[in-house]
Amino acid sequence: MAGTVFTPSLQGMxxxxxxxxxxLTKPFLEVCKHILPVLDKFGSAMSIAxxxxxxxxTLFPI
Structure with a gap:
């Protein structure tokens, strides 16, 4: 699984x-940050999400 867009998220979980x-809030939000590049892979259809x-x-400073 090394080298995929999912690796940072899975490690953070x-x-x-x-x-x-x-x-735990801080680790959870860090994992959420790693999801954003995954959504980029789906193209503009996921831009709203x-x-x-x-x-x-960004509402919750970590």
């Missing part, structure tokens, strides 16, 4: 939950 199962996700990420 390992650190999103605490040992008690709570989703990309802008929406990117805008929400």
């Amino acid at each position: 390992k650190h999103v939950k605490s040992e008690s199962g709570v989703i 990309k802008n929406d996700i990117g805008g929400k990420i």
Whole structure:
């Protein structure tokens, strides 16, 4: 799986939950940032979703 657009997201998912199962905000938002280039691969049809996700990420400074 090395070298794909999904690799950073999949690696980041390992650190999103605490040992008690709570989703940690900062690691979650970091993984969300890695999703944006994946959406680029789908072309302009996903631009609205990309802008929406990117805008929400910037609302929460990390």
